Amino acid sequence: MEDSTMPPRNPALSCGVCKSFLEAVTRMEIFDNEGELMEGVTPPSFESLQFPLGTQTQILNESECKEHQPLLAACVRNGAKETFSRLDLSIYRGRLSLDMEYLEDDTPWVNQPAQFLLLENSDRQGISMGRSLDRDYIDPRLVQQWIVDCAEHHGTKCSAKLLKMHSSLKYLIDCVDMCLVPAPEAASYVALSYVWGQVPTLKAKRDNLETLQERGIFNHLEGEIAATIRDSMRLVPMLGERYLWVDSLCIVQDDEDSLRRHITQMASIYEYASLAIIAADGKDASAGLPGLRNVSKPRTLPPILKLTENLSITARMEDQLRRGPVTTRGWTMQEQIFSRRKLVFFKNSVRWICRSNTYYEDIDTPHDLDSKLVRIDGGEALHSLSPFDLSLDVPDLSVFCNLTYLYTQRKLTFDEDVMSAFASTFSSMSAAFPHGFVYGLPAAFFDAALLWRSRGNRLVQRVSSNAGVLCPPSWTWAGWQGYLEMHAFTSACYMKNGPFQWSTSHWEPYQAIPMLTWYTRNSKDGPQLPLPFQNKWYDYKRRYMGKEVDLPDGWVFRTEDAEEETKRIAEILETRGRYRRWVDDPECEVSYQQLQTTYYYEHPSCPNIKFWHPVPLGIDSKPTDTSQRPPSYWRYLCAQTQRAKLWGFKPRYNTTLDRALSYQHPNMFVVPMFGISLGVTAVFRNEEGDEVGELSVDSKEDLEQIYEAEQNGVLCDIVAVSRGLHYPDPQPVERETWSFYNVLWVVWEDGIAYRRGVGRVKRSVWEGLQKENISLVLG
Structure with a gap:
């Protein structure tokens, strides 16, 4: 008897690949509004299934079926691999995906270039149900419905403005009269986020400002306006809005005061916009917004594979939004974080992202479906940070760590713009970090922030394109582009149960205990001034930890339930001991x-x-004296400290020493050190050849130099910058202890030290080394 749950068979469906698609589709699970299985569907909700398709030759070359080839060929092109070993279908959590196996550097890899959506003649909704789309143009009625749904169902979470607009907008584009106008007070407007690039486009300048305010002028000058801006002007009225804010036309480009005022409040400009248009596909401003009827060129959507009379499938390409041009550029990051509502043009489709939910044009889901269920872009940057996190009064270093981690991966046309492109984000965090930032390092947590490190040794030092404008110095993350780790840069050192705490399999947060007084200079030989508010958090710790009374306003001393606290500590010790072989640090005078x-x-x-x-x-x-030059412009960092020499080596890989390669990075070795199985890429050795510390090298080139000198190592000049304790749990000053010294590996040029890495040296070793007292100047 034929299974009644199977879709009607297509007699012409004789291709093995198409049959695999049909079999997979019958097993797919469709979630309802609460994320549960739809009625009548029996497989478990987290079942993982695979359906083989075949090799590249079988699927695209030898197969005579012309039905599946266009769809799979488009998916393979999206995978950006010319050759692959085989393709399979997989189902996981209600989604049907394509698995592409391929070889790279003789290593087998698997990626998922596409997810498949069901197109059927029914009114079912769910995370795998596709929406039948116009193949050429976006339906503006769907976008208008998203706007209504957000306004009616999302309340203050999407409407609240968390920042202040310190100075009113000067100009807006009137998209009805097609000209520039003085911004009406409290006017609703749309903002455009895009990659400008090197494309010539019409700009507002002092000498054409009056002309640009003539009614209809943009119709006459449309040939001079870049396509993305021109298309946005036509789109705004479709969204029920009149005004558009675009940087090239709403900021007078040759007015330095106007530029500076807008740059420092860019976050507010985007948060105050009713929504932001995100041109995520465009490599520059000439890309336009494809798929707008009577406005732009038609779009191209993936092919459709018909499986039965009532059932077809199509693909949604799985290039994550975080890899799109607009989400890899430095200037656009704060625009995307602070915009309350975003209309994103990506992969010839459109999606809606607000603070409450995510809607996709090609996925047919209810407006109240949990966004965690429908979201398919993993940890992409448009979702991963919320201004609700950044605007807290409490300084959460873990949030700031995540923010800088995302920002340093982004690219800038001009590296010297790195501070300007982040200036508005710094301003937005003034409540959490009222004492300001020193080249991107929060002054009140300076010693902890100074210990940023390279993730996978993939940092490249920024180089200015303008001889008259310098990039940030080597001692700050802002002077580098690439991937960061900030393991001492965490709120765990002052929050007992912070909302954003973390650890990894081969690393735990650790403390930075200040030991130096820092000064800054404007120039190499200029006078030095104390760094304002340095390590204010540590001052609070020294003054108040352990005290029950005479605390700062609002603070209250509490005691834990003794039984619950004993249970909590036991669970921590048991869990960490079991999974990370975590033991008491032999260099530490007290146990955890x-x-x-x-x-x-x-x-x-x-x-x-x-x-x-x-x-x-x-x-x-209290507000700081704004008449003083901000510390962020003081380039040279100075202190009295000690210098020593150790050798940088590649870690020994030796199973008899209980160490192994880490799955987290091909150059990471798991080495027992400081009481845990620590993931390191390089180690310090002393003259006797003993491993006495760990070293994180900033650049790939310097790490390769150490690895190539495997027999003799590389002699490293290191300077002490703070003390440290592996456990993040702090102690009152009278009981404070430490088990290592935090050091910087530096190279010297004309008396100035330039950072090349950061590391830790065992306390007993450092205190026994031959050292030199020096006046350190970091550049």
Whole structure:
């Protein structure tokens, strides 16, 4: 008897590849509004299934079927691999995806270049149900429905403005009268986020400002306006709006005061916009917004494969949005973080992303479906940070760490713009970090922030394109482009239960304990001034940790439930000991259990967060003297410290020493050090050949130099910058201890030290080394 749950068979469906598609489709699971299985569907919700398709030759060359070839060929092109070993279908959590196996550097890899969507004659909705689309043009009624759904169902989460607009907008584009107009007070407007690139386009300047305010002028000058801007002008009225803000026309480009004023409040400009148009596909401003009827060129959508009379499938290409041009550019990051509602043009389709939900043009889902279920772009940057995190009064270093991690991966046309492109984000965090930033390092947490490190040794030092404008110095993350790690850069050192705490299999957060007084200079030989507010958090720790009274305003001392605290510590020790072979650090004078405190502190501005000790909050701080030059412009960092020499080596790979290669990175070795199985890429050795510390090298070239010198190593000049303790749990000053020294590997040029890496040296080793007292100047 024929299975009644199977779709009607197509007699012409004789191709093995097409049969595999049909079999997979019958097993797919469709979720309802609550993320549960639709009624009558029996497989378990997290079942993972695979359906083989075949090799490249079988699928695209030998097969005589012309039905599946166009669809799979488009998917393969999206995978950006000319050759592959085989293709399979896989089902996981209700989604049907294409698995592409291929070889790269003789290593087998698998990626998923496409997810498939069902197109059927029914009214079912779900995460795998495709929407029948016009093949050439976007339906503006769908976008208008998203706007209505957000306004009616999402409340203050999407409507609230968290930042202040310190100065009103000067100009907006009137998309009805097609000219530039003085911005009406409290006018609703749309903002455009795009990659400008090197494309010539019409700009507002002092000498044409009056002309650009003539009614209909943009109709006459449309040939001079880049396609993305021109298409956006036509799109805005379709969205029920009148005004558009675009940087090239709404900022007078040859007015330095106008440029500076807008750059420092760019985050506010995008947050105050009713929505932002994100041109995510465009490599520059000439790309346009394909698929707008009577406005732009038609779009191209993936082919459709018909399986039965009532059932077809199509593909949605799985290039993640975080890899699109607009999401890899430095200037656009703050625009995407702070925009409350985003209309994103990507892969010839459109999607809606707001603070509450995500809607896709090609996926037919209810407006109230949990966005975590429907979202398909993983950890892409448009979702991963919220201005709700950045605007807290409490300084959460873990959030700031994530923010800088995302930003340093992005590219700038001119590296010297790195601080300007981030300036508005710094301004938005002034409540959380009221004492400001020194070239991107929060002054109140300076010693912890100074310990940023390269992730996978893939950093490249920024180089200015303008001899008259310098890039940030080597000692700050802002002076480098690539991937960062900030393991001491975490709120775990002052939050007992912070919302964004983390660890990895071969790393744990650790403390930076200040030991130096830092000064800054404007020039190499200029006078030096103390760094304002340096390590203010540590000052609070010294003054208040362990005290029950005489605390800063609002702070309250609490004690833990003794039984619950004992249970919590036991669980930590058991879990970490089991999974990370975590033991007490032999360099530490006390055990982890002895480091625990039975008390914590609370503040009404951040309920539900327990603090190890009070920390400086924005609501407690008085405005700083704005007449002084901001510390961010003081280039040289100075301190009295000690210098020593150790050798940088590739770690020994030796199973008898209980170490192995890490799955996290091909150059990472798992080495027992500081009480855990630590993931490192290089180690310090002393004259006797003993491994006495770990080294994170900033650049790939310097790491290769160490690896090539495997027999003799590379002699490293290192300078101490702080003390450290592997456990993040702090102690009152009278009981404070440390087990290592945080050091920078530096090279010298004309008396100035330039950073090449960061590391840690065992306390007993550093204190026994031959050292030299020096006046350190970091450039």
